[in-house]
Amino acid sequence: MYQTQTHQTSTGMLPRKFRFTGNFGEFFLYALALFIFSVLTVGIVFPYFVYWINKYFFSNLELDGAKVIFNGKFSDYFIMSLGLFFLSVLTVGLAFPYWIYWNGKYFSSNLEMAA
Secondary structure (H helix, E strand, C coil): CCCCCCCCCCCCCCCCCEEECCCHHHHHHHHHHHHHHHHHCCCCCHHHHHHHHHHHHHHCEEECCEEEEECCCHHHHHHHHHHHHHHHHHCCCCCHHHHHHHHHHHHHCCEEECC
16 A cells, blocks of 8 residues: 655745546546547537546546646647647647647646635
């Protein structure tokens, strides 16, 4: 079993603890359905698949008991993500690292902590 050690960081602050509250069954069913739809639509649904996975994980995260809130909107995400996805395909993966970078930036920029 894991042991929790209490130690101070280099700034002298105690570390804060994250906790994930999601469950695999719910995740698996939605992810499987979205993956199948992504294949059937030749990638059109793929940006929603990526969006949903990130939203699911961030929306089921707590920091010291306070809920992490993801406030991004799919409409803001979709066009840019779809464009970068297809650009990655057209450039045989050359644009893929930027798409990954942009995804990380988009999702981390749309997080808040509940009061």
